[in-house]
Amino acid sequence: MEKIGGYWKPIILFQLLSGPKRYSDLKKGIPDITEKVLIQQLKQLEAQDLLIREAKPVVPPHVTYSLTKAGMGLKPVLYAMAVWAAEDSVEHGSTFRRNMQQFPGLEEA
Structure with a gap:
């Protein structure tokens, strides 16, 4: 639980479920x-072997982040957390459900 604890880590990991993303996309x-917090969290998740940082030696720098096998293993947990958040939030529930549609293979609970 410590690896994905905190406010931002599950959100970052959930963003990466749909595939590799550049820093600006995140x-x-x-x-x-x-x-500052995004950079810190990305470094921690990389150190915990939940994501991979791939830097291409070009100018300007081209860096992408993607989930490792261990990170992808969190898919059911992250999805369950997102479903709970959607159900818990009457105000933003429809937005959560709409955002969930962009992740193929995730089934409604």
Whole structure:
């Protein structure tokens, strides 16, 4: 639980369920997170072997983040958390469900 504990880690991991993303894509997908916190969380998740940071040696730098096999193993847990959040949030429930549709293979609970 410690690996995915905290407020931001599950959100970051959930964003990566749909495939590799660049830093800017993650930032756009999680607008309330600060750059400092996003960088810290990404480094921690990489150190915990839940995501891979792939940097291509080009100018400007091209860095992508993707889930490891262990990270993909969290798919049912992350999905269950998202479903719970959608059901718990009357105000934002429809937004959560709409966002869930972009993750193929995830079935409604």
